Amino acid sequence: MSPREVRLSTTPTPEAIADLRLGDVVYLDGLMYTAREGVYMRALEDRANIPMELPAQSAANFHCSPAARINPDGSFDMGAVTATASFRFAKWLPEWMEKTGAKLIVGKGGMSSKDYKSYFVPNGAVYLSTVGYGTGALLGRGVEKVEAVHWNAELGLAQAMWVIKCNKMGPFIVASDLNGDCLFERENAKIAENVARVYEGTKPAVLKRYGESDDRTDEVI
Amino acid sequence: MIPTHLIQSTAETLMDKAAIEIPQDYLDGLQAAAATEDGDLSSFVLKAMLENYEAAKEDRRAMCGDTGVPRWFVKMGNEARVEGGMVALEAALRRATANATNGVPLRPNRVHPLWRTDHDNNVGIGAPEIEYGFEPEGEWVDLITVHKGGLFGTDYRMLFPSDGIQGIKRFYLDSLMAFGKRGLACQPAIIGIGLGGSKDICMTLGKRASTLRIVGSRNSDPKIAEMEDEFKELGNSIGMGAMGFVGKNMVIDCNIEVGYCHTGGMPMSVHAFCLSSRRAVARIHADGRVEHRTDPDWFTPYQRRETVEWEPVREAAE
Numbered sequence: 001m002s003p004r005e006v007r008l009s010t011t012p013t014p015e016a017i018a019d020l021r022l023g024d025v026v027y028l029d030g031l032m033y034t035a036r037e038g039v040y041m042r043a044l045e046d047r048a049n050i051p052m053e054l055p056a057q058s059a060a061n062f063h064c065s066p067a068a069r070i071n072p073d074g075s076f077d078m079g080a081v082t083a084t085a086s087f088r089f090a091k092w093l094p095e096w097m098e099k100t101g102a103k104l105i106v107g108k109g110g111m112s113s114k115d116y117k118s119y120f121v122p123n124g125a126v127y128l129s130t131v132g133y134g135t136g137a138l139l140g141r142g143v144e145k146v147e148a149v150h151w152n153a154e155l156g157l158a159q160a161m162w163v164i165k166c167n168k169m170g171p172f173i174v175a176s177d178l179n180g181d182c183l184f185e186r187e188n189a190k191i192a193e194n195v196a197r198v199y200e201g202t203k204p205a206v207l208k209r210y211g212e213s214d215d216r217t218d219e220v221i
Numbered sequence: 222m223i224p225t226h227l228i229q230s231t232a233e234t235l236m237d238k239a240a241i242e243i244p245q246d247y248l249d250g251l252q253a254a255a256a257t258e259d260g261d262l263s264s265f266v267l268k269a270m271l272e273n274y275e276a277a278k279e280d281r282r283a284m285c286g287d288t289g290v291p292r293w294f295v296k297m298g299n300e301a302r303v304e305g306g307m308v309a310l311e312a313a314l315r316r317a318t319a320n321a322t323n324g325v326p327l328r329p330n331r332v333h334p335l336w337r338t339d340h341d342n343n344v345g346i347g348a349p350e351i352e353y354g355f356e357p358e359g360e361w362v363d364l365i366t367v368h369k370g371g372l373f374g375t376d377y378r379m380l381f382p383s384d385g386i387q388g389i390k391r392f393y394l395d396s397l398m399a400f401g402k403r404g405l406a407c408q409p410a411i412i413g414i415g416l417g418g419s420k421d422i423c424m425t426l427g428k429r430a431s432t433l434r435i436v437g438s439r440n441s442d443p444k445i446a447e448m449e450d451e452f453k454e455l456g457n458s459i460g461m462g463a464m465g466f467v468g469k470n471m472v473i474d475c476n477i478e479v480g481y482c483h484t485g486g487m488p489m490s491v492h493a494f495c496l497s498s499r500r501a502v503a504r505i506h507a508d509g510r511v512e513h514r515t516d517p518d519w520f521t522p523y524q525r526r527e528t529v530e531w532e533p534v535r536e537a538a539e
Contacts, residue, residue, distance in 0.1 A: 001261055023262060038337075067240075067283045069326040079326050080277070082286030085373070085405060109403035131269045132463070133407050134496045136285035137277035138269065156339030157329050171269055173262070173464075184403045187262070187466045194460040195398070202391035206381050220399045 003173070010060035010166060012103055017126055020174045022183040026128055027170035031058040031147060031163060032106070034065065036084060038159025040092035042151060044099070051150040052163065055101030063089060063107030065158040067136070068146070076146035078164070080136030083108040086127070087221040094119040108133050110175040110184050112221070117180035128172040129183075135171065142169025192217035223362055223505050224304045229313035231503050231511050235366045236291060236321030239501035240283040243274045244515035247411065247473065247498040250436040254409055254470035263468030267409075270463070270496055285497040288327035289368035291318050291343050292350040294433065294517065298359020301507070311351055314364075318342070318349045327368075352425075356523055357531060360507035365517045367432045367500045374406030374493030377424055382487055386448075389416070389489060390455065396491040397456050401471055404464030407495030409473045411436060412456060415490040418480035427490035430478040432500060433519035440477055441525060449475050463496075473498075478520065 003025045008016060010030035020026070033052060035043075042048045052058065063086045067079040086107035093111075096102065097119060105111075105120070106128045120126065130139065144167040152160040175183040195216045204214070213220070255267040277284035293314050303310050319342035322329055329341040331348045343349065376396045380388050393414065400406040413431025415423045439446040452475040462468015482488055504512045523531060 003261065003265055025265070064286060065328055065330075067286050067288050067326050067328040069323050077326060080283035080286040080288070080328075084287065109405055129464070131266055132273070132285075132496055133404060134285035134287075135269050135273040136287070136497075137280060137282050138273045139286070140282050141276060141280065156332070156337075157341050158332070158339055159337075171265075184465055188402055190467050191460050191465075194458075198455070198459050199391065199394060202387045202394065203384075205378065205388055205392065206383055207379060209378075216395070216398050219402050221403070221405075 007168065010058050010104065011055065012059065014124055017103060017124060018178055020126055020177060022174055022177055022181060022186065024174040025170065026172045026174060027142070027168045028060065028166045028172065029168060030060070030166060032060040032062050032166050033058055034062045034162040035096070036063050036065065036089065036159065038155040039151065039161050040089065040096060042154065044092055044095050050100065051161070055103065059101055059103040061096070061100070061102045061105050063105070066162055068157070068162070070149060070152065070157070076149065078143050078146050079140055081139040081143060082134055082136040083130040085109045086111055090115055097123045097125060104128055106130070106172060110182060113180055113182040113185055116176045116182060120176060121178055121180045124178070126174060126178065127176040129175040131171045131173055138171070139169060142166055188217070188219065222302050222304050223507060225309045225313050227505060227509060227511070228303070228310055228362070228364070229317050231505055232314050232317030232364055232366070233321050233324070235364055235501040235503055236317060236327070237325055238513070239366050239368050239499045240288050240325050240327055241277050241281055242501070243284060244435070244498060244500060246435040246437060246515065248274060250473040251409065254473060258462060258468055258470055260462050260466055260468035262466040263462030263464065263470070266463035266466065267470070283325055283327060285370060286328060287370040288330065289370035289497070289499060290330055290348070291327070291366060291368050294352050294354065294365040294367065294519065296354040296356060296363040296365065296519065298356050298361045300358070300360045301362050302360070303362065314349065314351055315344050319344045354519060354524060356521060362505045363502060364505065365433070365500065365502045365519070369432055369494060369499070370497060371407055371493065371495050374400040374410065374495070375491065377420065377488070377490045379420070380487040380489050381485065384487060392489055393452060393491060394455070394459070397459060397471060400493065401459070401461050402465045406493040407497070408493065409463060409470045410493035410495050411498055412472050412475045413492040413494065414452070414475065414477045416477060416479045417482035417488060419482065420488055422480055423488040424490045426478040426480050427492045429519060430476040431492040431494040433517040434476040435516050436474040438476065441522070445477050445479065449477050452477070
């Protein structure tokens with residue numbers, strides 16, 4: 001069975017978000033901006049003014065640094081686009097969502113259901129995961145143009161805030177819903193049934209490590 | 222004498238090829254995996270990846286937005302001579318890395334670990350890494366670039382002889398479980414295992430096992446080759462596929478490399494070379510010919526030698 005395909009605006013209506021189901025494949029239209037640790041620190045810790053009207057212009061935050069260049073004439077060349085792992089931005093996301101009204105957090109690997117329930121759902125937001133991970137060329141094709149690059153001088157190309165215009169950009173996979181359910185945790189639970197069998201006959205290392213979980217159904221993020 | 226400009230221009234071509242063209246051996250492995258995969262979501266992911274490789278080649282754009290941390294392995298025949306010496310060769314590789322970062326374009330991933338300074342060209346302190354190997358004969362230089370991405374999928378542990386094969390298996394599984402969930406390791410991957418050496422060399426062995434050996438290759442020690450087969454199957458029996466979704470394909474291949482270690486220990490490292498297993502190789506001959514390939518052919522009998530002297534020809538004659 002193939003997953004269901006959905007076209008979604010980067011300024012989605014509450015109804016469109018409510019309609020999304022775990023495992024749906026999404027293609028995005030509209031403006032999306034990249035923001036990761038550099039942007040979060042500058043906007044939230046250094047209190048710099050965010051150089052966009054959010055969420056009016058975009059409610060989609062991409063955890064991404066593109067493979068791109070700024071040409072001497074100021075134009076942009078965007079090559080491949082993929083996401084970076086999102087779990088490590090949990091520190092900043094609640095405040096970011098409150099401040100910017102982001103409804104779509106787009107990245108790699110999702111967050112925990114605890115994150116979803118505590119600040120995604122109350123903000124009416126869901127998580128979209130990139131596919132692969134590494135469909136960088138396919139996602140690059142979905143970038144109609146680069147609208148702007150903010151904070152390049154302060155943060156460098158990789159951490160700058162890239163504003164891109166998406167035209168059927170995808171595929172992305174819906175990894176959380178408005179119940180706060182988590183696609184990855186659902187899959188983990190199915191795989192957990194096998195763990196004891198796979199480990200059969202192996203034995204713990206003679207030298208232990210501090211602070212580790214020995215439960216293979218746990219996640220380490 | 223191999224001219225510096227030829228080294229630089231070849232290196233720039235390699236940077237481009239590595240970023241854009243998935244090596245055939247990995248592609249064959251992934252296609253075989255896609256044919257057997259029956260998990261709904263993981264099948265969808267593999268299909269999207271196969272389309273992605275095509276899109277990258279058609280558009281001549283990088284296959285993944287995380288273009289990794291470009292690095293170089295230089296292998297030289299014993300009689301090879303480079304114009305300007307090795308300092309000139311290193312300068313040529315650094316220039317090629319910087320030029321290709323802007324040219325392809327690649328993502329300027331390299332930053333200072335503390336100050337996060339980004340030169341926007343993937344060049345900095347210790348970057349790109351340049352490592353060397355030598356072969357007993359030949360006037361050629363092999364340039365190998367590897368664009369390994371990913372912050373996940375790699376781990377090291379000091380095991381001991383009493384841990385045995387079962388301890389090795391367990392740490393291997395632990396690494397796949399820890400980094401396979403949510404697909405942090407960007408599997409299905411070429412898993413490289415380093416066994417032995419000192420701690421740093423153990424990591425190096427594992428990294429090279431994943432990046433410098435191709436899918437389908439086997440260690441020259443038949444017992445280690447058997448372990449490679451067994452570990453591949455073990456990894457694929459977890460029930461975890463691409464992105465950590467339910468599936469059958471986590472390991473495209475498992476390569477193991479060993480080095481002699483301290484008598485009391487059995488250090489082990491695990492590395493995952495991801496869905497964008499990017500490597501490109503060229504041999505530059507003394508007469509200026511350049512031959513491109515994707516097999517680094519790093520682990521030759523000379524690289525794995527065990528004896529004090531290297532005299533295979535004489536030994537064979539006796």
